[in-house]
Amino acid sequence: MEFLKANYHAHTWRCQHAYDTEREYIEAAISMGIEIFGFSDHVPCPYQDGYVSNIRMTMKQAPEYVETIRRLEAEYRDQIKIYVGFEAEYVPEFYEEQMRMFRNLGCDYMIMGQHFLGSEENGPYTGTETEDESRIRRYVDLVIEGMQTGSYAYLAHPDLMNYQGMDSVYDWEMTRLCKEMKELDIPLEINMLGMGEGARHYPAERFWKIAGEVGNKAILGLDAHCVRHIQDVDSYRKCMELAEKYNLNLINKLEL
Ligand SMILES: [Zn+2]
């Protein structure tokens, strides 16, 4: 059975929309032949106004998250390499404090998943269909600014941005994003979760056509929110077909 050997995109129950235990994820990964498995749960945000997110852990939960994964890392070290990190939006007002937390906890990596064009409190959700070209421009600007910090190992579901206006605007902005990511040597993720749940608008062929032409590095990511997502051979096959169709420069693992 062909399946990916390294995955850096997985969540835990702490984000309130993922299921099963970390141990079950790891055992599923081992049984699927995965050799490297990174947990990258949704990063907590240091809200100043008492706002409580229902899609991510709190800042207070972060140490327990990292400790739990570290214990499992040690326990399973002969069978699989485990990493722990976060999937984070780049939000300038939260960035410094999140980096401090990241260093204090001794995390291994962060990936960027720009689910919102700012703090989640104000939105908008990047995946909401829009014809507002200022939104795609803002998305690309934020991703580039964030990636220039050098703090993120890859860009998760770069095609989450759901702009449905003029094709010329989409192509212009996403070409700008792809060229900058190539310049910074940042891999782009082909998101297996989006491929698996048919209704999602990503992976988007129009995006990967551009990435193929620009010559970006691409990497598969499970974006696992439950054990079932770690066993999704069908999505793996479809993502590999996409990579072949657009002649993508696939990499298998990251140097962390
Ligand atoms: Zn999630």
Ligand SMILES: [Zn+2]
């Ligand atoms: Zn994710």
